[in-house]
Amino acid sequence: MAIILFDNAKRNLFSPLSLTKAVASFHFGLLSIKERWELWLKQTVYIHTATYLQDLYEQPTADNHIWIDAAVLPNEQLIQQILDLEIGQVLEDDKGIVAGRSTKSFTDFSPISWRSFFESTIAIETVNRIEFPWEIMQQNDAFIREDFKLVTKGRKSQPISPTVQVFQAADIFIEEGAKLEFCTLNSSTGPIYIGKQAEIMEGTAIRGPFSIGFNSVLKMNSRVYGATSLGPNCMGGGEIKNSVMMGNSNKAHDGYMGDSVIGEWCNFGAGSSNSNLKNSAGDIKVWSMDLDQMVVVGQKCGVIMGDYSRLSINSSVNTGSVIGVSCNVFGAGLLPKKIPNFSWGVEGKKYNIDTAINDINNWKIMKKQLLSTAEMEVLKYIFQLS
Numbered sequence: 001m002a003i004i005l006f007d008n009a010k011r012n013l014f015s016p017l018s019l020t021k022a023v024a025s026f027h028f029g030l031l032s033i034k035e036r037w038e039l040w041l042k043q044t045v046y047i048h049t050a051t052y053l054q055d056l057y058e059q060p061t062a063d064n065h066i067w068i069d070a071a072v073l074p075n076e077q078l079i080q081q082i083l084d085l086e087i088g089q090v091l092e093d094d095k096g097i098v099a100g101r102s103t104k105s106f107t108d109f110s111p112i113s114w115r116s117f118f119e120s121t122i123a124i125e126t127v128n129r130i131e132f133p134w135e136i137m138q139q140n141d142a143f144i145r146e147d148f149k150l151v152t153k154g155r156k157s158q159p160i161s162p163t164v165q166v167f168q169a170a171d172i173f174i175e176e177g178a179k180l181e182f183c184t185l186n187s188s189t190g191p192i193y194i195g196k197q198a199e200i201m202e203g204t205a206i207r208g209p210f211s212i213g214f215n216s217v218l219k220m221n222s223r224v225y226g227a228t229s230l231g232p233n234c235m236g237g238g239e240i241k242n243s244v245m246m247g248n249s250n251k252a253h254d255g256y257m258g259d260s261v262i263g264e265w266c267n268f269g270a271g272s273s274n275s276n277l278k279n280s281a282g283d284i285k286v287w288s289m290d291l292d293q294m295v296v297v298g299q300k301c302g303v304i305m306g307d308y309s310r311l312s313i314n315s316s317v318n319t320g321s322v323i324g325v326s327c328n329v330f331g332a333g334l335l336p337k338k339i340p341n342f343s344w345g346v347e348g349k350k351y352n353i354d355t356a357i358n359d360i361n362n363w364k365i366m367k368k369q370l371l372s373t374a375e376m377e378v379l380k381y382i383f384q385l386s
Helices: 033-041 051-056 076-083 134-138 140-152 353-366 373-385
Strands: 002-006 045-048 065-069 089-093 096-102 120-123 165-167 172-174 184-186 192-194 205-207 210-212 223-225 228-230 239-241 244-247 256-258 261-264 284-288 293-298 303-305 321-323
Touching: 002 033, 033 045, 033 076, 033 140, 051 373, 065 076, 076 096, 134 140, 134 261, 134 293, 140 172, 140 192, 140 210, 140 228, 284 321, 353 373
Parallel strands: 002 045, 002 065, 089 120, 165 184, 172 192, 184 205, 192 210, 205 223, 210 228, 223 239, 228 244, 239 256, 244 261, 261 303, 303 321
Antiparallel strands: 065 096, 089 096, 284 293
């Protein structure tokens, strides 16, 4: 039996984040969605996504599958309900399918025609699911707290160096190979997790809840407020608050990042900052790329940035901005709130696809990686759509 996380029919509401990867690959809290389900279920989990993305992910060989909406967040009660499913049964809440079990093949599944996979419906109470990209930062506080308990249960933290100033050490967990000296960790406001081979440089002050992933770095004198998550291979610096960097992204210098969700392989240039609050302190409207309309998201929201996009030095990012995939962003004054995929600057010029791929590879080489053929095909597909 294989467990499969599938992208539902509304996956494009997560654009630009979902344009380059499956929803199950989103990394926030301490884990990706896939990793979170694997820890709960104690087995490998597979991914079913849009056709143009599927080559990025391994497919199962068996035909007896449990299908779970990738936008749904697990808990103990839901896990048991899913594992109790019989073939042909599906769990559904007031927002649609949650999970189901079927013998039909991986390649036949479609989130649009999912009912043909199942024979009987079991109604359950509404589950926790994310539907828009800004909800990732809005719920990140809860994600960090729950993931911290899941990841550290029954385990012992590495010792904390005597040079580190600590408040409430019981809620701090340090993995093997992490390096931190002469910094401040305050977990009285939420847990702090330091991943394997991560480094917290001197003078940095962190208030939980906070998570830093494998091989990531916070540079000297960084100031980080909860709820903030840095995924694997990230670099942070300056002032960061209530933000998610999914992985392989950099905000290495002074400047402010607040209430934001940053994809993979992104870069904040030195001195760049985003606004996260209107001067009127009123509700913020954010552009939904899929709906092509503005959506009210609340009082605080910074920037949603798609994979492979970069800000030039001293960029001023507007409140509630959306930056698409593979954008090279530069321009005078306050930047526009809507920056489409493959933008070169902010005046309507398009990034040449060959140049974009070459530039992305330059950034990947800095972290000892290269674009795969499948990743290049995905970028070319998005470029044609743009």
